[in-house]
Amino acid sequence: MIAEYLSPISKEIIDFKNRLPPSTIGKTISVFDSNKPNLKDIDIAIIGLNESRNSIEKNKKYLDVNSFREEFYSLFFGDWKVNIMDMGDVLNGETPLDTYFAVKSINATLIDKNIISFFIGGSQDLTFAIYQSYYFKEKYVNLTSIDNKFDFGHIKKDFDSSSYMSKIIMDGKNKLSHYCNIGFQTFLNSQEELDLLEKFHFESYRLGELNKKIDLVEPCLRFTDLLSIDFRSIKASELDFIHNYPNGFESSQICSISRYAGMSNRISSMGIFEVFNNIISSTLLAQTVWYFVEGYCLRIKEDPKSKNFKGKCFHVSLGNQELKFYNSDLSQKWWCELTYESNKVVDFALIPCNYDDYLSACNDNISDKLLLSLKRNFI
Numbered sequence: 001m002i003a004e005y006l007s008p009i010s011k012e013i014i015d016f017k018n019r020l021p022p023s024t025i026g027k028t029i030s031v032f033d034s035n036k037p038n039l040k041d042i043d044i045a046i047i048g049l050n051e052s053r054n055s056i057e058k059n060k061k062y063l064d065v066n067s068f069r070e071e072f073y074s075l076f077f078g079d080w081k082v083n084i085m086d087m088g089d090v091l092n093g094e095t096p097l098d099t100y101f102a103v104k105s106i107n108a109t110l111i112d113k114n115i116i117s118f119f120i121g122g123s124q125d126l127t128f129a130i131y132q133s134y135y136f137k138e139k140y141v142n143l144t145s146i147d148n149k150f151d152f153g154h155i156k157k158d159f160d161s162s163s164y165m166s167k168i169i170m171d172g173k174n175k176l177s178h179y180c181n182i183g184f185q186t187f188l189n190s191q192e193e194l195d196l197l198e199k200f201h202f203e204s205y206r207l208g209e210l211n212k213k214i215d216l217v218e219p220c221l222r223f224t225d226l227l228s229i230d231f232r233s234i235k236a237s238e239l240d241f242i243h244n245y246p247n248g249f250e251s252s253q254i255c256s257i258s259r260y261a262g263m264s265n266r267i268s269s270m271g272i273f274e275v276f277n278n279i280i281s282s283t284l285l286a287q288t289v290w291y292f293v294e295g296y297c298l299r300i301k302e303d304p305k306s307k308n309f310k311g312k313c314f315h316v317s318l319g320n321q322e323l324k325f326y327n328s329d330l331s332q333k334w335w336c337e338l339t340y341e342s343n344k345v346v347d348f349a350l351i352p353c354n355y356d357d358y359l360s361a362c363n364d365n366i367s368d369k370l371l372l373s374l375k376r377n378f379i
Helices: 011-019 065-074 096-112 126-137 164-170 191-199 207-212 214-222 251-263 279-296 355-362 368-378
Strands: 044-048 084-090 116-120 141-146 176-184 203-206 226-230 269-273 311-318 321-328 334-342 345-353
Touching: 011 065, 044 065, 044 279, 065 279, 084 096, 096 116, 096 126, 096 269, 116 126, 116 279, 126 141, 126 164, 126 226, 126 269, 164 176, 176 207, 176 214, 203 207, 203 214, 207 214, 214 251, 214 345, 226 251, 251 279, 269 279, 311 355, 321 355, 334 355, 334 368, 345 368, 355 368
Parallel strands: 044 084, 044 116, 116 269, 141 176, 141 226, 176 203, 226 269
Antiparallel strands: 311 321, 321 334, 334 345
């Protein structure tokens, strides 16, 4: 049972919850009871993390998850139909590997019950444990990170928060289907890392691109199973200079990204890591989670290949390639169907995209996103 891996929410937080005014999240959120564990009808589970022993930030004080709880519980519940449960905090094991096992076991249970997990706190190497939880489903994973670095660091004896992506790529079971980085800054990443990204046909979006057009992230998040956010990707001035990265996302941008993530029908696990302990970080973190929940409540299940799909189909000839673009009347989202024929066998892939990808194809250009998808799926 997963209850053995969790510490219950403190009496102080329960008392705080009970004092809150009506219509706040604290008045509607369920609290996990280890004596009577019941996950029935839960849509989103929030789990606190305090594990940071494999962090490279040895001199930083990490988030007090209860500080986040006070901020999140105090926000007002939207016009939502959603059941949220706070499951408490994962108990740190004797070693980080023990904590990884607990996180993996908890998340595997939640995936099996179709409950979205939202991990809060700790260092970003815990992404590897969440990734491992998909082994139980024998499922390949599309992983997206919001991060100013790729974290393809060298692994010496053990991996850490700067090399967890290297660990995932080199993992023996290799369940990684696709990786996308959102918000990298070129001067913080080596040429070797950029070359590795190109070698595996991984996707990436520079911070500068996103500052001009934040909705570029939407198709990527629509194609994501696991989302990992490094809170240091937010510029230092937004967080009272608690870290040393002057460039990064603004607070409104990280909330927009979280909302897009919530709207993704595919995302089943999410974590926000590398949050350091000050009041503005807890406040922004709470609002980031709020926007995810709002996005979740706006989800629309759509399949362009379904007979019930309400939208339009556009055929575009691009050289010897026939592309089909689908545009939803309900959500205005776009998809591109890529086809490939080999040995008289026709295969296809349905790739989330946007209107600009369609316009590029109409002008005899294939966008970088669709070109990478072609290479990844068929070449």
